[in-house]
Amino acid sequence: MRLSKYFLPLLKETPASAEIASHRYMLRAGMIKQHSAGIYSWLPFGYKVMKKIEQIVREEQNRAGCVEMLMPTIQPAELWRESDRYDDYGKEMLRITDRAGRELLYGPTNEEILTDVFRTFVRSYKELPQLLYHIQWKFRDEVRPRFGVMRGREFLMKDAYSFDINMDAAVVSYNKMFIAYLNTFARMGLKAVPMRADTGPIGGDLSHEFLILADTGESEVFCHADLVDMPAPGLDVDFDSDLQSLVDARTALYARTDEMHEQDVFEAEVPRAKRLSARGIEVGHIFCFGDKYSKAMGAKVMGPDGKEHFAQMGSYGVGVSRLVGGIIEASHDDAGIIWPKSVTPFGVGIINLRVGDDDCDRVCEDLYGKLKFAGVDPLYDDKPDRGGVKFSRMDLIGLPYQIVVGPRGIKDGVVEIKDRKSGERQNQSPEAAIAFITAQYADMSL
Amino acid sequence: MRLSKYFLPLLKETPASAEIASHRYMLRAGMIKQHSAGIYSWLPFGYKVMKKIEQIVREEQNRAGCVEMLMPTIQPAELWRESDRYDDYGKEMLRITDRAGRELLYGPTNEEILTDVFRTFVRSYKELPQLLYHIQWKFRDEVRPRFGVMRGREFLMKDAYSFDINMDAAVVSYNKMFIAYLNTFARMGLKAVPMRADTGPIGGDLSHEFLILADTGESEVFCHADLVDMPAPGLDVDFDSDLQSLVDARTALYARTDEMHEQDVFEAEVPRAKRLSARGIEVGHIFCFGDKYSKAMGAKVMGPDGKEHFAQMGSYGVGVSRLVGGIIEASHDDAGIIWPKSVTPFGVGIINLRVGDDDCDRVCEDLYGKLKFAGVDPLYDDKPDRGGVKFSRMDLIGLPYQIVVGPRGIKDGVVEIKDRKSGERQNQSPEAAIAFITAQYADMSL
Numbered sequence: 001m002r003l004s005k006y007f008l009p010l011l012k013e014t015p016a017s018a019e020i021a022s023h024r025y026m027l028r029a030g031m032i033k034q035h036s037a038g039i040y041s042w043l044p045f046g047y048k049v050m051k052k053i054e055q056i057v058r059e060e061q062n063r064a065g066c067v068e069m070l071m072p073t074i075q076p077a078e079l080w081r082e083s084d085r086y087d088d089y090g091k092e093m094l095r096i097t098d099r100a101g102r103e104l105l106y107g108p109t110n111e112e113i114l115t116d117v118f119r120t121f122v123r124s125y126k127e128l129p130q131l132l133y134h135i136q137w138k139f140r141d142e143v144r145p146r147f148g149v150m151r152g153r154e155f156l157m158k159d160a161y162s163f164d165i166n167m168d169a170a171v172v173s174y175n176k177m178f179i180a181y182l183n184t185f186a187r188m189g190l191k192a193v194p195m196r197a198d199t200g201p202i203g204g205d206l207s208h209e210f211l212i213l214a215d216t217g218e219s220e221v222f223c224h225a226d227l228v229d230m231p232a233p234g235l236d237v238d239f240d241s242d243l244q245s246l247v248d249a250r251t252a253l254y255a256r257t258d259e260m261h262e263q264d265v266f267e268a269e270v271p272r273a274k275r276l277s278a279r280g281i282e283v284g285h286i287f288c289f290g291d292k293y294s295k296a297m298g299a300k301v302m303g304p305d306g307k308e309h310f311a312q313m314g315s316y317g318v319g320v321s322r323l324v325g326g327i328i329e330a331s332h333d334d335a336g337i338i339w340p341k342s343v344t345p346f347g348v349g350i351i352n353l354r355v356g357d358d359d360c361d362r363v364c365e366d367l368y369g370k371l372k373f374a375g376v377d378p379l380y381d382d383k384p385d386r387g388g389v390k391f392s393r394m395d396l397i398g399l400p401y402q403i404v405v406g407p408r409g410i411k412d413g414v415v416e417i418k419d420r421k422s423g424e425r426q427n428q429s430p431e432a433a434i435a436f437i438t439a440q441y442a443d444m445s446l
Numbered sequence: 447m448r449l450s451k452y453f454l455p456l457l458k459e460t461p462a463s464a465e466i467a468s469h470r471y472m473l474r475a476g477m478i479k480q481h482s483a484g485i486y487s488w489l490p491f492g493y494k495v496m497k498k499i500e501q502i503v504r505e506e507q508n509r510a511g512c513v514e515m516l517m518p519t520i521q522p523a524e525l526w527r528e529s530d531r532y533d534d535y536g537k538e539m540l541r542i543t544d545r546a547g548r549e550l551l552y553g554p555t556n557e558e559i560l561t562d563v564f565r566t567f568v569r570s571y572k573e574l575p576q577l578l579y580h581i582q583w584k585f586r587d588e589v590r591p592r593f594g595v596m597r598g599r600e601f602l603m604k605d606a607y608s609f610d611i612n613m614d615a616a617v618v619s620y621n622k623m624f625i626a627y628l629n630t631f632a633r634m635g636l637k638a639v640p641m642r643a644d645t646g647p648i649g650g651d652l653s654h655e656f657l658i659l660a661d662t663g664e665s666e667v668f669c670h671a672d673l674v675d676m677p678a679p680g681l682d683v684d685f686d687s688d689l690q691s692l693v694d695a696r697t698a699l700y701a702r703t704d705e706m707h708e709q710d711v712f713e714a715e716v717p718r719a720k721r722l723s724a725r726g727i728e729v730g731h732i733f734c735f736g737d738k739y740s741k742a743m744g745a746k747v748m749g750p751d752g753k754e755h756f757a758q759m760g761s762y763g764v765g766v767s768r769l770v771g772g773i774i775e776a777s778h779d780d781a782g783i784i785w786p787k788s789v790t791p792f793g794v795g796i797i798n799l800r801v802g803d804d805d806c807d808r809v810c811e812d813l814y815g816k817l818k819f820a821g822v823d824p825l826y827d828d829k830p831d832r833g834g835v836k837f838s839r840m841d842l843i844g845l846p847y848q849i850v851v852g853p854r855g856i857k858d859g860v861v862e863i864k865d866r867k868s869g870e871r872q873n874q875s876p877e878a879a880i881a882f883i884t885a886q887y888a889d890m891s892l
């Protein structure tokens with residue numbers, strides 16, 4: 001993409017309303033524009049990151065055997081009366097009446113509507129397990145929307161739902177999502193720790209939240225320090241195998257959010273040097289709640305015993321739009337954002353220090369064409385601004401690598417490669433620069 | 447995908463409410479489930495088709511130089527008061543009040559909100575043209591939602607918006623979308639004819655609707671018969687070149703929807719043998735409406751003359767969810783759907799006629815693995831049903847090709863390939879079958 005043809009409206013000053021780094025940088029880097037409290041447009045640069053995140057989430061759901069579908073944003077109120085949650089949600093639920101006087105609502109979550117799909121079509125245990133997900137916009141009318149996309153009202157979420165014949169089978173589904181989540185967050189360069197968590201209005205006993213540690217996190221968390229650097233299971237996990245031991249390895253050590261925290265247990269279980277208390281950002285939450293919805297809504301299947309059984313269910317959420325902010329909280333410096341390679345909106349930035357100079361233009365066009373062909377999706381700063389503006393702009397938007405092309409370097413036959421994270425610089429021939437950048441992305445599809 | 451692990455709930459009987467082929471087949475083939483009038487869940491099979499269509503639309507927008515972003519579904523009412531359309535939309539607009547008493551609405555279209563983005567950030571003609579699009583859910587509270595996804599209330603639409611310094615430049619943007627639309631629909635196997643159309647509540651003078659001809663279409667259309675088979679411009683069009691002659695070639699001949707039809711002009715311009723009057727399904731609509739919104743909302747840029755100018759705008763819609771139905775209307779027979787290769791949810795169906803038979807299982811598994819590796823995304827019917835059920839199921843869901851594996855064929859070293867559209871059958875060795883199927887998709891990425 002040529003910057004001159006892109007819509008990237010940067011702000012010079014930080015809006016006073018933005019209290020945390022991700023909100024500040026998302027506004028300054030032209031990623032979002034607010035239209036109403038907690039309701040945003042995703043401008044092209046922000047949208048591209050969100051799409052990358054969504055795609056990683058999708059790939060890991062598919063790998064775990066979860067099947068994608070799509071439920072509507074608007075739901076009939078009657079389903080929520082069946083589950084007895086219509087009143088529970090209080091004012092957070094956006095309630096709507098249509099022209100015919102029917103009561104509708106903007107879905108804050110989708111247990112009811114998918115249970116309705118399930119009970120319509122599934123009759124026998126032979127059709128189980130069912131593991132279905134969608135990635136869809138949701139609305140929660142927060143009292144105080146804040147921190148930009150971290151606590152918005154309209155937000156993008158991946159939510160999956162499992163249906164099994166009994167609780168043992170339900171835990172197998174739960175474990176699949178548990179492991180898939182670890183891989184999902186690891187692919188985004190995040191260290192997410194699963195913690196025992198309160199189940200809130202979803203219900204059930206078995207539940208884990210996945211949190212990334214950040215000073216700006218809304219939750220207080222307590223955990224064994226070893227959990228933070230424990231590697232993810234890896235993409236070669238066999239999801240048809242027994243995953244219990246992998247889950248156990250991550251749940252044996254103490255890790256709880258504030259609602260579930262017990263200080264005496266924490267101190268008894270965790271040696272002093274390993275006690276980590278910090279703030280965390282919730283990026284995923286999984287629940288196993290048995291027959292709470294299937295019973296209320298009559299979602300039964302015939303079992304191998306010839307009797308009817310209520311489906312045992314779980315639900316599994318990832319905050320896709322929130323992750324855009326979460327990744328920035330976890331990866332930025334004073335100059336701006338530092339995108340992990342897996343979610344960066346462009347693979348590399350090319351800075352032309354003298355647009356209009358024949359040599360600079362030629363070298364840049366050549367780099368641009370070849371990097372595009374190599375599939376690393378370059379962003380070419382072909383605007384007629386001065387160097388200082390270009391450097392700080394490129395640092396702000398945080399692409400992992402920059403190639404700086406100036407007249408002096410060209411005389412020596414070199415361009416400068418800058419690593420955004422380490423700040424390291426190296427001079428290379430244009431050909432070597434292309435090879436270097438391409439190699440950085442060899443292990444991932446951009 | 448193995449059918450035994452997929453969620454494909456087929457209906458044996460056609461629901462009485464479904465009046466047209468696409469609605470009937472989408473229900474029977476387990477593509478959608480209705481939750482409220484005109485509000486649907488997209489089950490996995492339907493969702494996959496919609497995603498394919500969405501991706502074709504996206505690729506052709508990008509090729510035309512349009513940049514993707516995403517606007518929210520919920521919009522503040524105040525923007526619609528500025529443009530004076532808040533009352534125009536009447537009861538079709540879903541109006542909402544949030545917990546703080548703010549008036550919101552579920553966007554039926556996005557001129558206001560993008561004009562708001564534009565006026566916030568763009569100051570100079572040097573930043574023009576701007577051509578931005580998104581693919582997002584919209585809501586129109588139709589009096590009588592019907593025909594399944596063809597006239598739903600919650601529907602997926604691609605809408606693009608252009609901003610230019612003057613009307614000449616605005617027509618250049620309009621022409622880009624005109625040509626992109628022809629290519630878009632052609633890639634889906636559709637013959638879409640651009641017709642002069644009424645502009646309705648969007649406004650402006652210059653407007654074309656793109657219609658596919660089908661007996662179940664809601665609009666009556668009148669056109670020169672030669673337009674129907676006129677080939678699309680092709681994907682090698684240079685969108686930076688002057689496209690006017692390409693547009694002229696398609697607008698010189700008479701083609702109008704009923705609101706714009708003039709019988710005497712039709713008869714004067716079109717020789718009797720070429721007069722086509724038919725029914726059509728609207729799949730796209732483009733508008734050039736000048737400064738209607740920019741003036742009302744104060745979206746001005748500094749011109750090269752040092753004066754402020756209102757941006758000259760256009761908007762451009764494609765009905766993505768509607769196209770799923772439109773394609774079925776255009777391509778089905780008595781046995782079911784016939785998917786064009788470019789949008790088929792799976793490239794080929796493998797039918798195992800004797801699940802549990804060692805030879806059949808082995809040949810099918812081998813075909814399945816190799817076709818998956820070849821990237822043609824096979825659907826493997828590994829369910830223990832009898833042949834007749836499998837044949838009619840596979841015909842109903844309409845994958846372009848089927849490979850039938852039975853014990854008799856295996857003895858002769860062959861499997862049967864069936865072309866869903868022509869009904870043609872051929873016996874081939876499994877290896878030749880793989881090569882044949884792969885070759886059918888060689889020119890497109892599935």
